[in-house]
Amino acid sequence: MSVLEVSHVSKSYGSKSVIVDVNLSFEENKIYGLLGRNGAGKSTLLNIITNRTFADDGEVKIDSENVADNDSKLGLMYLMSEVDLYPNGAKLSQIIADSELMYGDFDHHLADRLVDQFGIDLSQKFGKLSTGYNSIFKLILALCLPVKFVILDEPVLGLDANHRELFYSELLDSYATNPRTFILSTHLIEEVANIISDVIILDQGRIILNQPVEDALAKTHSVVGPRQDVEQYTKGLNVVGRDNMGNIRANYVYGDLDDRPLPDTLQLSNFDLQKLFIFLTNQYEGGRPNEN
Numbered sequence: 001m002s003v004l005e006v007s008h009v010s011k012s013y014g015s016k017s018v019i020v021d022v023n024l025s026f027e028e029n030k031i032y033g034l035l036g037r038n039g040a041g042k043s044t045l046l047n048i049i050t051n052r053t054f055a056d057d058g059e060v061k062i063d064s065e066n067v068a069d070n071d072s073k074l075g076l077m078y079l080m081s082e083v084d085l086y087p088n089g090a091k092l093s094q095i096i097a098d099s100e101l102m103y104g105d106f107d108h109h110l111a112d113r114l115v116d117q118f119g120i121d122l123s124q125k126f127g128k129l130s131t132g133y134n135s136i137f138k139l140i141l142a143l144c145l146p147v148k149f150v151i152l153d154e155p156v157l158g159l160d161a162n163h164r165e166l167f168y169s170e171l172l173d174s175y176a177t178n179p180r181t182f183i184l185s186t187h188l189i190e191e192v193a194n195i196i197s198d199v200i201i202l203d204q205g206r207i208i209l210n211q212p213v214e215d216a217l218a219k220t221h222s223v224v225g226p227r228q229d230v231e232q233y234t235k236g237l238n239v240v241g242r243d244n245m246g247n248i249r250a251n252y253v254y255g256d257l258d259d260r261p262l263p264d265t266l267q268l269s270n271f272d273l274q275k276l277f278i279f280l281t282n283q284y285e286g287g288r289p290n291e292n
């Protein structure tokens, strides 16, 4: 069982702390969603994990071995990001051949299907690809290389809605036939909410949530009804957001409810991951977040 562990990792650029004492454990065969507002530090963290950027403090290990300058461990991860690692003049088929030399087995069967479904021509030169096809090509590499940790930073950048749907369905298909660990960093929370098993929220370089999606959603409660009743019922609870609709008030609670019976005037339901993300990342703006 391969586990990727991030321990006490910190990174600053000049006087700005970008990653602050981050501890994370990525277990085998899970699909993690790494979420965070612009500038939260997601790309920096993924670059540190894959040894493309050096941390000031802390370490990244796979199965208890440090990954820094450790080719056998680095070869277990593939980071797809908007940074292009391939020469503009290289043909896509050549990049696939070179990647296969570097990583070992390449799933040509899956690649052929993806090439066909996305309609990409492998005789093209990398530098001539449109933004969307640049992402599509790198996604094909990510899904077909024999790595245990597939790390995707903004995977659907530039993809149209049809291609995004196709990618999500192919990702799930590929995961089902060949379970491994995926880390998806994205702003399109609604699109990945049903795909990811675990959610990690990074805010100003700190982890403010790290849980199975199911557990996180089970702690979301929207309490709707007359303003006074809502306020009374949610007093003392962890109210992370509020909405007003005329005389009707919605208070959004994250955490456990207490044993008080729900008054007849109030309606209780759960709310979704995107709302939770917005509330938590607004709440902690400039403040001191707590893990979980």
Ligand SMILES: Nc1ncnc2c1ncn2[C@@H]1O[C@H](COP(=O)(O)OP(=O)(O)OP(=O)(O)O)[C@@H](O)[C@H]1O
Pocket (backbone or CB within 6 Å): 013, 018, 036, 037, 038, 039, 040, 041, 042, 043, 044, 045
């Ligand atoms: N090479 C660098 N030099 C200086 N500052 C940097 C560098 N790389 C990143 N930063 C800063 O670190 C912070 C985090 O950037 P990062 O790209 O990791 O965030 P992100 O969460 O991926 O953002 P986005 O969602 O907007 O892509 C930002 O304030 C950014 O300006």
